Amino acid sequence: MPAIYDKLAQRAIEEVPHLAKRSLSVNHTQSVTLGVMAVYVVVIALLWNLPYVRWSLWPFKMLVIAFHEFGHAITACCTGGRVKSITLDPHEGGATTMQGGISAITLPAGYLGSSIIGALLIFAGFDIVASKIASIVLGVCFLLTLWWARRDWLTIMTVLLAVGLLVACWFIAHGEALRWVVLFIGVMSALYSVWDICDDLILRKVNTSDASVFAQKYGGSSQCWGVIWSFISLAFMAIGIIGGIAAFPESFSQQEKDSQNFIPTRRMW
Numbered sequence: 001m002p003a004i005y006d007k008l009a010q011r012a013i014e015e016v017p018h019l020a021k022r023s024l025s026v027n028h029t030q031s032v033t034l035g036v037m038a039v040y041v042v043v044i045a046l047l048w049n050l051p052y053v054r055w056s057l058w059p060f061k062m063l064v065i066a067f068h069e070f071g072h073a074i075t076a077c078c079t080g081g082r083v084k085s086i087t088l089d090p091h092e093g094g095a096t097t098m099q100g101g102i103s104a105i106t107l108p109a110g111y112l113g114s115s116i117i118g119a120l121l122i123f124a125g126f127d128i129v130a131s132k133i134a135s136i137v138l139g140v141c142f143l144l145t146l147w148w149a150r151r152d153w154l155t156i157m158t159v160l161l162a163v164g165l166l167v168a169c170w171f172i173a174h175g176e177a178l179r180w181v182v183l184f185i186g187v188m189s190a191l192y193s194v195w196d197i198c199d200d201l202i203l204r205k206v207n208t209s210d211a212s213v214f215a216q217k218y219g220g221s222s223q224c225w226g227v228i229w230s231f232i233s234l235a236f237m238a239i240g241i242i243g244g245i246a247a248f249p250e251s252f253s254q255q256e257k258d259s260q261n262f263i264p265t266r267r268m269w
Helices: 002-023 028-049 054-078 103-124 128-148 153-170 173-190 192-203 210-218 222-247 252-260
Strands: 082-089 093-099
Touching: 028 054, 028 173, 028 192, 028 222, 028 252, 054 082, 054 093, 054 103, 054 128, 054 153, 054 173, 054 192, 082 128, 082 153, 103 128, 103 173, 103 192, 103 210, 103 222, 128 153, 128 173, 128 252, 153 173, 173 192, 173 222, 173 252, 192 222, 210 222
Parallel strands: none
Antiparallel strands: 082 093
């Protein structure tokens, strides 16, 4: 009997690498998703910096900034603080007014929080049903944001437009459009810290950024902390991609079929 157990254990050990390799192999559907992500990165990077066309990203920038402020707010609540308000500025800025909390956690939570949200949305963007679930979770986060920002009209309009977009996408090809929108928002949110830190600390050298305040409180330079947070954001994004590849190998047709059985919607287009 021990010999049989030894053989079974040896076989299990031999099978593990094959299972891991098979689960991370990229099929056609996932290749298309990765290709679309690459296009998103290039397009967002260009639109982020090109004059005259930067305005086209404005609604999504406001949404990602809302994620950023939500990161500050939720960590403040989790560390014993209290959120007084959230505001978004038309000049693509935001502010979270809070009392208490642990600043060593709340300060980086804006960039890292938006990166985590982005990574989760990228993960969900590999599958239609997962994108539907992600949109529901986003809705809950939006409700919290609306509560904290109930006196700021720009935040309210940004959240309502985002909700409207997500709801509309539920009715396009049984939610297939929702998948690509969730993926786009995920890519932009995951890389927001990289682009914004580069914009603030390298190109414009803003003295009131989260990284600058963190450096003043805990030492180091704002550029150093910005680079560290950027690498962490990229790591989160990589984890989201790997997780999506491992978890969702289904084809486009199978995803659409599964979507019809999860909170089905009437196909409008």
